[in-house]
Amino acid sequence: VSGGYQNGCLFCRIVAGEVPATQVAGTERVVAFRDINPRAPIHVLVIPREHYPDVAAVAADGGDVLVEMARVAADVAARAGVDGWRWVFNTGVDAGQSVFHVHGHVLAGRAMGWPPG
Ligand code: 5GP
Ligand code: ZN
Numbered sequence: 001v002s003g004g005y006q007n008g009c010l011f012c013r014i015v016a017g018e019v020p021a022t023q024v025a026g027t028e029r030v031v032a033f034r035d036i037n038p039r040a041p042i043h044v045l046v047i048p049r050e051h052y053p054d055v056a057a058v059a060a061d062g063g064d065v066l067v068e069m070a071r072v073a074a075d076v077a078a079r080a081g082v083d084g085w086r087w088v089f090n091t092g093v094d095a096g097q098s099v100f101h102v103h104g105h106v107l108a109g110r111a112m113g114w115p116p117g
Helices: 009-017 055-060 064-079
Strands: 021-028 030-034 042-048 086-088 104-108
Touching: 009 030, 009 042, 009 104, 021 064, 030 064, 042 064, 042 086, 055 064
Parallel strands: none
Antiparallel strands: 021 030, 030 042, 042 104, 086 104
16 A cells, blocks of 8 residues: 555654654655664665555656655765765565665665675
8 A cells, every 4th residue: 555644654653753763854755864773874764755665666656756765865875975875675575675664775884795685
């Protein structure tokens, strides 16, 4: 199910201000906040305010908010002054997705291995 506020969704609760988070950027449709368990010196989650379970659901709905998410991710990285950054969408359980409100991980501030584990 996509759109609006989904009961029981942790990231919908963060958007609504019901669960605290350290917000680092925000636009009309997108919010960026620090990951609670950072895996790099910079680890920010970029999410649409509206609920979509994963990036495939965003695309299926037309996907324009994905462009706004990319702009916010780039702004976060630019403000951090890093030379490079990684943008990760874990999609599905096998890929390690644990929160089913789409989020792009912005990871930066250290050398990145390839391929990701
Ligand atoms: P996934 O495993 O779905 O790709 O990523 C979920 C991310 O959300 C994880 O990196 C995890 O550390 C982060 N996370 C889980 N709960 C919270 C929370 O309550 N606040 C914040 N800021 N991040 C969270
Ligand atoms: Zn949600």
